[in-house]
Amino acid sequence: MASYRIDLAYDGSGFHGYARNSGVRTVQEELEHALATAFGSAVDTQVAGRTDSGVHARGQVVSFEAESGLNVDALARSVNAILGPEIVVQSVSRAEDGFDARFSALSRSYRYFVDDGPAPNPLDRHTVWHVDWALDEGALARAASAFVGEHDFASFCRAADGRTTIRNVTACSWSRESPDVSAPNGRVIHPGLLVFSVTATAFCHQMVRSLVALSVDIGRGRIAPDAIPGIFEARDRNAARGVAPPHGLVLWSVQY
Amino acid sequence: MASYRIDLAYDGSGFHGYARNSGVRTVQEELEHALATAFGSAVDTQVAGRTDSGVHARGQVVSFEAESGLNVDALARSVNAILGPEIVVQSVSRAEDGFDARFSALSRSYRYFVDDGPAPNPLDRHTVWHVDWALDEGALARAASAFVGEHDFASFCRAADGRTTIRNVTACSWSRESPDVSAPNGRVIHPGLLVFSVTATAFCHQMVRSLVALSVDIGRGRIAPDAIPGIFEARDRNAARGVAPPHGLVLWSVQY
Numbered sequence: 419m420a421s422y423r424i425d426l427a428y429d430g431s432g433f434h435g436y437a438r439n440s441g442v443r444t445v446q447e448e449l450e451h452a453l454a455t456a457f458g459s460a461v462d463t464q465v466a467g468r469t470d471s472g473v474h475a476r477g478q479v480v481s482f483e484a485e486s487g488l489n490v491d492a493l494a495r496s497v498n499a500i501l502g503p504e505i506v507v508q509s510v511s512r513a514e515d516g517f518d519a520r521f522s523a524l525s526r527s528y529r530y531f532v533d534d535g536p537a538p539n540p541l542d543r544h545t546v547w548h549v550d551w552a553l554d555e556g557a558l559a560r561a562a563s564a565f566v567g568e569h570d571f572a573s574f575c576r577a578a579d580g581r582t583t584i585r586n587v588t589a590c591s592w593s594r595e596s597p598d599v600s601a602p603n604g605r606v607i608h609p610g611l612l613v614f615s616v617t618a619t620a621f622c623h624q625m626v627r628s629l630v631a632l633s634v635d636i637g638r639g640r641i642a643p644d645a646i647p648g649i650f651e652a653r654d655r656n657a658a659r660g661v662a663p664p665h666g667l668v669l670w671s672v673q674y
Numbered sequence: 675m676a677s678y679r680i681d682l683a684y685d686g687s688g689f690h691g692y693a694r695n696s697g698v699r700t701v702q703e704e705l706e707h708a709l710a711t712a713f714g715s716a717v718d719t720q721v722a723g724r725t726d727s728g729v730h731a732r733g734q735v736v737s738f739e740a741e742s743g744l745n746v747d748a749l750a751r752s753v754n755a756i757l758g759p760e761i762v763v764q765s766v767s768r769a770e771d772g773f774d775a776r777f778s779a780l781s782r783s784y785r786y787f788v789d790d791g792p793a794p795n796p797l798d799r800h801t802v803w804h805v806d807w808a809l810d811e812g813a814l815a816r817a818a819s820a821f822v823g824e825h826d827f828a829s830f831c832r833a834a835d836g837r838t839t840i841r842n843v844t845a846c847s848w849s850r851e852s853p854d855v856s857a858p859n860g861r862v863i864h865p866g867l868l869v870f871s872v873t874a875t876a877f878c879h880q881m882v883r884s885l886v887a888l889s890v891d892i893g894r895g896r897i898a899p900d901a902i903p904g905i906f907e908a909r910d911r912n913a914a915r916g917v918a919p920p921h922g923l924v925l926w927s928v929q930y
Contacts, residue, residue, distance in 0.1 A: 429796040474797055498793065508793045537754065537764045540685040541730055541924070545797055668797070 420486035421517040424449075424463075425508040426478040431544055431665065432504055435471045436478075445469075445505055449480065452500040456493055457484070464520045466672040470624070472664030474545060477527075477671035481519035488512075522674050525588060526621060529670045530614040530630045530662065534637075546611060547630075547666035553612060553637030558592035560643035561636045565590045565616070565629055572653035574629055575622035583653075585625065589617040592633065615670070628655075630662035676742035677773040680705075680719075681764040682734040687800055687921065688760055691727045692734075701725075701761055705736065708756040712749055713740070720776045722928040726880070728920030730801060733764075733783075733927035737775035744768075778930050781844060782877060785926045786870040786886045786918065790893075802867060803886075803922035809868060809893030814848035816899035817892045821846045821872070821885055828909035830885055831878035839909075841881065845873040848889065871926070884911075886918035 426449070434442035438450075446465065453461040466479040490510040497507050516522075531546040533539060538548035565587050572583040595610035614630055632649070635641045641659070649657045682705070690698035694706075702721065709717040722735040746766040753763050772778075787802040789795060794804035821843050828839040851866035870886055888905070891897045897915070905913045 427793075427796050429799070476795070476797065494793070503794070503799050504796050506793050506796050508791075535764075537683075537750070537762050538759070539732070540683050540760050540762050541732065541801055543685070543759050 419483045420488070421513040421515055422482055422484055422488065422490065423511050423513040423517060423519065424480040424482070425511075426475060426480055426505070427508055428475050428478070428505040429544070430469060430472050430474045433471065435473070436465060436467070436469045436475075445475075448501060448505055449497075452497045453482070455500050456496040464518050466519045466523045467526050467621075467669045469667075469669050470664055473667045473669065474665075475669040476529075478669050479519045479523070479672045479674075481513060481517055481522075486512075517674075519672070523672050525617050525619050525673045527589075527615065527617040527670045527673070528621070528626045529668050530616075530626060531666045531668070532612040532614065532630070532634065532662075534612060535609045542611075544665055545668065547663055549634055549638075551634075551638040552609075553634065554639065555592065555594060555612075555637075557639070557643055558612070558633055558637045561633045561646060562590045562592050562614070562616075564643060564646040569650050570653060571622055571625055571650075573649050573655060573658045574625050574632075575655075576624045577655075583622050585618050585620060585622060587616060587618045589615070590629075591615050617673075624661050626667055627661035627664065628658050630666070631659045634662065635659045675739045676744070677769040677771055678738055678740055678744065678746065679767050679769040679773060679775065680736040680738070681767075682731060682736055682761070683764055684731050684734070684761040685800070686725060686728050686730040689727065691729070692721060692723070692725045692731075701731075704757060704761055705753075708753045709738070711756050712752040720774050722775045722779045723782050723877075723925045725923075725925050726920055729923045729925065730921075731925040732785075734925050735775045735779070735928045735930075737769060737773055737778075742768075773930075775928070779928050781873050781875050781929045783845075783871065783873040783926045783929070784877070784882045785924050786872075786882060787922045787924070788868040788870065788886070788890065788918075790868060791865050798867075800921055801924070803919055805890055805894075807890075807894040808865075809890065810895065811848065811850060811868075811893075813895070813899055814868070814889055814893045817889045817902065818846045818848050818870070818872075820899060820902040825906050826909060827878055827881055827906075829905050829911055829914045830881050830888075831911075832880045833911075839878050841874050841876060841878060843872060843874045845871070846885075847871050873929075880917050882923055883917035883920065884914050886922070887915045890918065891915045 433445050436445045438446045461482050463480045463482045494507045494510045533546045533548040534553045568586045570584050575583045597610045689701050692701045694702045719736045719738045750763045750766045789802045789804040790809045824842045827841050831839045853866045
């Protein structure tokens with residue numbers, strides 16, 4: 419037997435999250451069904467990040483065990499032919515023995531896309547959260563800095579039944595892409611998207627969307643960046659600002 | 675009466691093109707319906723580029739005449755509240771007297787997005803054409819150069835009933851965006867998108883999609899770039915290579 423790695427992308431709009439959940443449509447169920455069809459027998463998989471309902475993935479990683487000598491390119495083609503356009507295997511590759519997409523992962527990176535322009539762009543409405551306020555990039559940068567490091571993220575996580583909510587955020591930033599459309603007089607018709615990029619060894623449930631919701635409230639001036647330490651200390655979800663919608667969130671990459 | 679300018683974006687996926695066409699859903703019909711509802715009476719509009727069925731717009735421009743002193747921001751809000759998420763007014767602004775979105779336009783710019791990576795990205799499948807061959811950027815660049823200038827584009831246009839097919843392409847290029855996802859070992863999991871950018875005083879019907887289809891055949895090595903002058907000379911659609919699908923095409927901006 420040998421270990422294999424699948425690099426996977428999906429549009430999460432039509433799925434109730436990655437993980438199998440009886441009675442609803444999930445990415446895992448469709449992927450494992452396609453793998454089982456291609457192999458002729460059931461396949462157990464591990465996944466790096468169990469994304470929530472409506473959340474997308476660009477660089478999700480899945481692993482499984484199978485006989486050595488598998489034709490990985492043929493398998494990728496077969497599985498993609500079975501899957502619809504919403505889930506696409508980017509590649510299948512042989513991994514080192516014992517590779518496990520979940521337990522071998524050193525860290526995960528997510529991106530969250532926010533549009534603070536005067537009107538939404540209909541072409542990216544399934545992957546970007548449009549907010550009705552121009553956000554202050556200086557305030558966003560201060561918020562991102564305050565999230566870095568090892569903290570108890572209890573104020574930013576859905577209740578976890580007594581399990582630890584301490585997480586280590588190794589990198590966190592807000593950046594603005596260059597404007598995509600400008601008028602000939604130089605007037606910007608639409609500013610570039612704001613991109614929240616965050617890497618941590620692991621995340622607790624709804625953590626990225628909670629950090630984004632608080633960031634947006636800070637960027638629009640409703641909360642000061644220096645309120646963040648107190649929000650961490652509260653260890654209370656009511657101290658934060660709810661969650662940003664799922665459709666702006668993408669599991670971007672996984673580091674091994 | 676005064677002249678007004680609408681900057682407009684739309685996802686063309688669900689429309690049979692921009693221009694009114696009885697019995698089918700069009701962008702013009704929905705926009706004019708929303709304007710008429712906001713005004714309480716019918717409004718005549720002019721448009722910079724009549725996009726085809728399934729083609730998108732990021733920087734479309736529409737003009738209309740109305741009483742001077744219009745509250746343009748309130749109008750934009752009202753119209754957007756009536757329109758669904760597929761069509762969005764980016765802004766309404768007062769234009770100089772006599773401004774006509776169609777006849778005042780000096781040139782139009784389109785972009786066409788191609789993905790030549792090993793597998794499509796499900797997150798951009800409505801706005802990008804995925805092709806099954808890695809394309810040669812040098813060959814694409816030579817094709818783009820050969821399209822620049824005043825030519826008879828008869829080989830690249832749907833029949834125009836004896837009207838001229840001479841057009842002036844003032845800028846044309848292929849560029850590659852930086853890769854969006856790389857593996858930690860530096861292996862590129864997915865290359866950046868290829869973007870075809872073309873500006874002309876005007877375009878004939880299906881011209882951009884014809885230039886893209888020929889470019890892709892050149893980029894994959896089925897046709898040599900130096901065949902292009904002969905294709906122009908043929909003045910015959912069969913000399914070109916059909917048309918690229920509409921969903922990769924975006925009317926990007928209009929110059930006045």
